[in-house]
Amino acid sequence: MDSNIFDLIKDANDLTLKKHGDLVTLERAVFLSWWCDKGDCAFCYMSTQKDKIKDPRKARRNVSNIYAEAEMCKRLNWNIEFLSGGYKSFTTQEIKEIATKIKYITGDGVWLNTGITDELEEYGSEIKGITGAVEVANPQIHNNVCPSKSLNDISSMLDTAGDLGFKKAITIILGLGETLDDVEYVTDYIREHEIDRVIFYSLNPHKETIYADKSQPASLYYAQVVARVRLEFPEIEIICGTWIDNLANIGILILSGANGITKFPLFKMFGTKYGKRVEEEVKWAGRQLKGTFTDKSKLGEMKSDVSPDLDKFIKRYIKESLKNKY
Numbered sequence: 437m438d439s440n441i442f443d444l445i446k447d448a449n450d451l452t453l454k455k456h457g458d459l460v461t462l463e464r465a466v467f468l469s470w471w472c473d474k475g476d477c478a479f480c481y482m483s484t485q486k487d488k489i490k491d492p493r494k495a496r497r498n499v500s501n502i503y504a505e506a507e508m509c510k511r512l513n514w515n516i517e518f519l520s521g522g523y524k525s526f527t528t529q530e531i532k533e534i535a536t537k538i539k540y541i542t543g544d545g546v547w548l549n550t551g552i553t554d555e556l557e558e559y560g561s562e563i564k565g566i567t568g569a570v571e572v573a574n575p576q577i578h579n580n581v582c583p584s585k586s587l588n589d590i591s592s593m594l595d596t597a598g599d600l601g602f603k604k605a606i607t608i609i610l611g612l613g614e615t616l617d618d619v620e621y622v623t624d625y626i627r628e629h630e631i632d633r634v635i636f637y638s639l640n641p642h643k644e645t646i647y648a649d650k651s652q653p654a655s656l657y658y659a660q661v662v663a664r665v666r667l668e669f670p671e672i673e674i675i676c677g678t679w680i681d682n683l684a685n686i687g688i689l690i691l692s693g694a695n696g697i698t699k700f701p702l703f704k705m706f707g708t709k710y711g712k713r714v715e716e717e718v719k720w721a722g723r724q725l726k727g728t729f730t731d732k733s734k735l736g737e738m739k740s741d742v743s744p745d746l747d748k749f750i751k752r753y754i755k756e757s758l759k760n761k762y
């Protein structure tokens with residue numbers, strides 16, 4: 437172990453508190469569909485599903501359900517991390533319409549993570565930023581792991597996004613075979629493409645993928661990557677994903693520079709011992725949680741404040757949040 441890791445994390449924590457304050461956000465990725473046209477990223481659950489879905493349009497979520505989810509995020513003060521998926525299931529115009537309505541519901545512009553596109557000019561103020569799914573922290577490994585997501589195409593989309601005035605984000609999954617030396621590639625990428633937000637995930641080894649028997653990255657490895665990026669870029673927003681089986685990572689990732697945390701089954705965990713655990717992790721890292729993972733009074737009425745079309749979905753989300761599955 438790098439004997440300086442404590443210093444690194446301490447410096448990252450001091451810097452984060454100084455530049456960003458002590459608020460930590462809960463981020464919720466909102467899926468548009470369960471279809472992926474590429475379906476060949478080596479780590480991804482969707483790559484095991486592609487052959488099972490015959491018609492991409494059938495994998496579309498009901499838009500009222502998407503809007504109800506946005507309304508629940510607003511009630512609980514969770515951020516919408518981005519709209520995700522939807523590639524080849526929704527047209528650009530449809531994605532724009534959905535984002536416009538979500539902005540109306542939450543009062544906030546929406547980040548997109550809906551694949552490589554050359555139609556960014558169609559978007560306007562409903563979109564806050566564009567996410568490039570870089571995924572792998574090593575460009576050579578990238579070509580094997582994500583053969584259909586050309587890094588060049590992602591980079592040029594992000595550059596165009598910047599020219600059009602959108603913010604820019606990238607996603608990076610740790611544990612795909614990269615090493616600590618690859619942090620330099622990540623920092624070069626952030627610098628070169630003027631990235632505003634980095635979303636880190638840790639590998640979730642799915643059955644039926646080549647990673648099925650791999651371990652998730654160590655907490656202190658993950659923390660060191662985050663701390664190094666934070667120290668290099670004091671201003672950027674850093675979101676860190678941890679799965680429900682890794683909640684103990686949260687405290688150390690916050691100390692290393694995370695502004696937000698993500699990748700939980702939020703409604704399922706709400707109010708349970710796991711939701712409480714997340715709040716404890718945030719508290720013991722010396723931070724305040726924006727929003728709640730436990731306060732049932734914030735779930736609100738069993739009907740929508742936006743439209744009666746959303747009522748039955750709101751009811752379903754509230755019921756799910758009140759049911760303790762664990």
Ligand code: SF4
Nearest residue numbers: 472475476477480482
């Ligand atoms: S990571 Fe994204 S692009 Fe790759 S298979 Fe999964 S859903 Fe599709």
